[in-house]
Structures are given as C-alpha cells and as structure tokens.
Amino acid sequence: MSGWVAIAGLGPGREDLVTPEVSAMLAEATDVIGYIPYVKRVAPRDGLTLHPSDNRVEIDRATHALRLAAEGRRVAVVSGGDPGVFAMASAVFEALEAKPEFAGSDIRVLPGITAMLAAAARAGAPLGHDFCAINLSDNLKPWAVIERRLRLAAQADFAMAFYNPRSRSRPHQFGDALAILREECAPERLVTFARAISRPDEALKTVTLAEATAEMADMQTVVLVGNSETRMVGRYVYTPRSAS
Amino acid sequence: MSGWVAIAGLGPGREDLVTPEVSAMLAEATDVIGYIPYVKRVAPRDGLTLHPSDNRVEIDRATHALRLAAEGRRVAVVSGGDPGVFAMASAVFEALEAKPEFAGSDIRVLPGITAMLAAAARAGAPLGHDFCAINLSDNLKPWAVIERRLRLAAQADFAMAFYNPRSRSRPHQFGDALAILREECAPERLVTFARAISRPDEALKTVTLAEATAEMADMQTVVLVGNSETRMVGRYVYTPRSAS
Known part of the structure; x- marks a missing residue:
C-alpha cells in the first residue's frame, strides 16, 4: 500500500463550490490535516482521522502530512479556497525541500475556487x-x-x-x-x-x-x-x- | 416565469473540475450560449437549446443572452475556466451598459477553476x-x-x-x-x-x-x-x- 499527500482546496465555503475531484479524493483519504476551520468542513466518517491544527504551524502540518504518507497513509491537506494561493501547497513543498528523506513522496495539488x-x-x-x-x-x-x-x-x-x-x-x-x-x-x-x-x-x-x-x-x-x-x-x- | 442569465465557468476541461453549483445551474437552463468548444462540453438534453458561436463575437453573444432572458428564458453563458478571468463576464456587463432596456436583468456569475x-x-x-x-x-x-x-x-x-x-x-x-x-x-x-x-x-x-x-x-x-x-x-x- 503506497501513501500519498493530496493538497486540496475546499473553495470559499459553500459545499457546492467544492470540486468533484476534491470530494472524490476526500472519500479515499485516511487522514485530513489542516487549519481547524477547514478540517471542520470535512464530514467525519469511520476510517478517517481528522488532524485539526492551529494557525501559523504550516510547516509542522506539512511535515506531519509527509510523514504519514511515508507510513502508507492517504493524506488530504486541506485549505480554504485554492491550495496554491496563499495556502498550504507552498508550505508542503518547503517541508519537502527541508526533509530529503521524503523526496520520493507522491504529492498532488487539487485546485479550488480561490476567495x-x-x-x-x-x-x-x-x-x-x-x-x-x-x-x-x-x-x-x-x-x-x-x-x-x-x-x-x-x-x-x-x-x-x-x-x-x-x-x-x-x-x-x-x-x-x-x-x-x-x-x-x-x-x-x-x-x-x-x-x-x-x-x-x-x-x-x-x-x-x-x-x-x-x-x-x-x-x-x-x-x-x-x-x-x-x-x-x-x-x-x-x-x-x-x-x- | 422570470428569466435569468448565469455566466458560468466550466473549468479547464475535465468534468470533475466543474463545480456542483455550475452543474445544478446547467440542469435548470433552457439555453446555453458560448464559444463553440465550451458549448460542446455541455451535454445535450430535451428542452435545452445550444447556441454555439465563433470566437471574437463576445458582445453579440452577451446581448443575445440578455435578450433571451428578457423573454423569460434561463440562459447559461459558458466560458472555459472562470468567467471573470479573460472570459465572458465582462462582456455581459459591457452589453448591459450599452443596452439600458436590459437594466432589470437577473444576472449571476458562477466562478470556476481558471486555467x-x-x-x-x-x-x-x-x-x-x-x-x-x-x-x-x-x-x-x-x-x-x-x-x-x-x-x-x-x-x-x-x-x-x-x-x-x-x-x-x-x-x-x-x-x-x-x-x-x-x-x-x-x-x-x-x-x-x-x-x-x-x-x-x-x-x-x-x-x-x-x-x-x-x-x-x-x-x-x-x-x-x-x-x-x-x-x-x-x-x-x-x-x-x-x-x-
């Protein structure tokens, strides 16, 4: 079983602005990592572990995601809006650069409707x-x-x-x-x-x-x-x- | 029955990057207006009239949409990506400014994943x-x-x-x-x-x-x-x- 990190944008807030691509990925994930209010937007279910964290710990959160994926977990890193616009995508690549042991990670970025x-x-x-x-x-x-x-x-x-x-x-x-x-x-x-x-x-x-x-x-x-x-x-x- | 214009973004191309908001709107529409390759992305069905048009006729297309809505039709104006980024939304508002008879039009813009x-x-x-x-x-x-x-x-x-x-x-x-x-x-x-x-x-x-x-x-x-x-x-x- 090989793990992955999917860095996903949940859009501005309303459910019908989340892309089907993101919804399908969330249905496959085993872990959700992100800032508290964004993790709250993901419906809990059996087999899904939610890891809400506070603001301003982006690099810790990103490193946590890479570590879980290396253990074989399927990890969604969630942001509001689009993950590439002032959100978690850059933080994950910064963490990847700082930690060469995660160089082989399977990382995808799933776009969203930015604010x-x-x-x-x-x-x-x-x-x-x-x-x-x-x-x-x-x-x-x-x-x-x-x-x-x-x-x-x-x-x-x-x-x-x-x-x-x-x-x-x-x-x-x-x-x-x-x-x-x-x-x-x-x-x-x-x-x-x-x-x-x-x-x-x-x-x-x-x-x-x-x-x-x-x-x-x-x-x-x-x-x-x-x-x-x-x-x-x-x-x-x-x-x-x-x-x- | 009151008509409307919804200016919608279909995203970059793949179906799972179309927001549920846009899909729900298309299910209610009576008419779809847009540049040929974008109109082609909308599945034909009974009761839906497709109006594909060539490039560089944005203002004609926008005026057509406003006229159909004034007649009570539910009109989707479709763009690739996001309609507000180098796409049809500005053209519709330019047409609205040029044609005061459409001042009362019900116009919505539905965002999309821009390129x-x-x-x-x-x-x-x-x-x-x-x-x-x-x-x-x-x-x-x-x-x-x-x-x-x-x-x-x-x-x-x-x-x-x-x-x-x-x-x-x-x-x-x-x-x-x-x-x-x-x-x-x-x-x-x-x-x-x-x-x-x-x-x-x-x-x-x-x-x-x-x-x-x-x-x-x-x-x-x-x-x-x-x-x-x-x-x-x-x-x-x-x-x-x-x-x-």
Whole structure:
C-alpha cells in the first residue's frame, strides 16, 4: 500500500463550490490535516482521522502530512479556497525541500475556487482585465516589499485582490495600503469589500477609494480594487476587457 | 416565469473540475450560449437549446443572452475556466451598459477553476506568493500597455501567469514578452508551459528563461513565470511563501 499527500482546496465555503475531484479524493483519504476551520468542513466518517491544527504551524502540518504518507497513509491537506494561493501547497513543498528523506513522496495539488474569484463573481467582474493578488500579511515578508509592490501594481494599472488585509496581530497594514493607493490612484477608484463569500454571514460592499476605511476589512475579507476603468452598471462592478 | 442569465465557468476541461453549483445551474437552463468548444462540453438534453458561436463575437453573444432572458428564458453563458478571468463576464456587463432596456436583468456569475490555478496545481505551487495575471492578446489593448505592465510586474517581483500568449493572428507577442522579461529578470528564472491542463492532450514543461522560446507556447497554453525565489524541489516548481 503506497501513501500519498493530496493538497486540496475546499473553495470559499459553500459545499457546492467544492470540486468533484476534491470530494472524490476526500472519500479515499485516511487522514485530513489542516487549519481547524477547514478540517471542520470535512464530514467525519469511520476510517478517517481528522488532524485539526492551529494557525501559523504550516510547516509542522506539512511535515506531519509527509510523514504519514511515508507510513502508507492517504493524506488530504486541506485549505480554504485554492491550495496554491496563499495556502498550504507552498508550505508542503518547503517541508519537502527541508526533509530529503521524503523526496520520493507522491504529492498532488487539487485546485479550488480561490476567495478572490468567488468574491469577483459575486460583485460582477471586477477582475475582468489584467490583475494581481497580494497577501497583505507581513508575517513572512517585510512591509517594505509589500509597499513597493502595491505602488508598482497601481502604476501598472492592475486590478488588485488583497488577501489577509487585517488581523488582530497586524491591524495597521490595510490602512497603510489604502494610504499608498490614495497617492497612486484617483479618489473615484472602486474598492469592493467581500466578506465570507458563499457563507451564511456573507457581506459585499463597494465604495470609492475616497470613502474606504481600514475598518471595512477584517480577516474574513478579500478586498478587490478596480483598475482605472472599473465602473458600476446597476448593482454590478465590472472592469472592461479593453484598455486604452 | 422570470428569466435569468448565469455566466458560468466550466473549468479547464475535465468534468470533475466543474463545480456542483455550475452543474445544478446547467440542469435548470433552457439555453446555453458560448464559444463553440465550451458549448460542446455541455451535454445535450430535451428542452435545452445550444447556441454555439465563433470566437471574437463576445458582445453579440452577451446581448443575445440578455435578450433571451428578457423573454423569460434561463440562459447559461459558458466560458472555459472562470468567467471573470479573460472570459465572458465582462462582456455581459459591457452589453448591459450599452443596452439600458436590459437594466432589470437577473444576472449571476458562477466562478470556476481558471486555467492558471489548474496549471499551477499541476506544476506544484508556482503562484504561492504574490502574483499577477496578464492577457497577452493585444486584441483589446495596445501592445505598449502590455509591455509597460510586464516591466512593472517584473520589477515588483510578482510571479506571473500569461493567458493567450500566442495565436495565429498574433504570433509575435509572446516572443516580445520573453525579450522584455530577459531585460528585467535573471536567466535562471523558471518558466512553466502548461498546455491543455486536465484534458487528454495535457503537457507540462518547465525551463529557465534562458531556454524559453516563443514556440513553446500556443493558444492552448498558459505560461507561468516564477518570481526571483521560485525553484524546483524534485519534479515540482514552487514559490516560497516568504520574501526578503
């Protein structure tokens, strides 16, 4: 019996946004590893061991998955959204690089609906032209890198999606990001706050950059910033396919 | 009976990457509108009218969908991947803006697995840090805009995904894009060519920027360019979560 690790994305929250590929893999798994709220989304059953763990222990969790697979277990490492977007996939490959004894591991990554695409769909089509995704957490990178990237992204006229805009331990970033955007973009620029999309407490709000405040985002929010041509039609926010 | 338009993403190709949300919507639809190869992916059944159309008629197609919905039909507008990423969602909102008579339309956007996320999953985790998505087609924007955006994206050290790198009518772009990247990035930068991911003719190849040639991409290819820290571990390409 040969073990494997499948790093899977559970999508933004609602069950009908989990791909059949992921559901089929979960039905074969013997172990599920992940951050507590994502492991909670997997239905318990006989023969399936759930290993919920706290935030910020990604490398321990990844190493645990590799070790269980080496013992012949079939291990699902679950993330919300897509596992390759600010989630567990990179952590597993970092662990693999650090532990050459797991070099022969059978590892697959199963994509999912990432938060920015679920949020964009709910709003209309704000990412309908070239765009970028930036993690505002300065947990793993200096704030100066984020600041420079934000400025260049605005100058490139990308639409933008911000992940992890605010948390208790990092309350300042999103306010600082807004200040940088105000230097680079017109006050009419549209900013959409998409909170807990597809979950019972979903909330969606679009304002101008002039009206946006740091308090409009929390750690459940993805923030979408339009490009210079993004506009409203009725209740929908959209970015035209063309640029001049 | 009130009609609606659901703009849906069918994912990269394989059936088990279509979300249950999209499958349930298709079971309710009376009409399916889209580019020929995407409409072909929807199983015919009694009561469902398929309206395949050629490429480059996005606005006609969108207006057709709004008109059918106004007549009480339940219309699925289908794209490959995610409808909000270089696909039909923006076209529908452009049509809505141009035709005020459809202002009351019931329009939903249903997200899907976009090509870059399917490609990244197959390769490992090349988009595991901040990244951008750029459509290299100069169909709807001047090449100078693309060139400037590419240069700023490289300076921001984004990982990058290129959609529509090459086509018969636009054979030059991707070669020009590679030339710009060679000015901005080291020759060791990793470039992944992901063709027809999840389909029977899938192909995946990772080379350095020095080795990359324009002929490695065609119109079925998404190109993923790593950031300055992207590397290989075994057969996997990944971008660490941290940046210095």
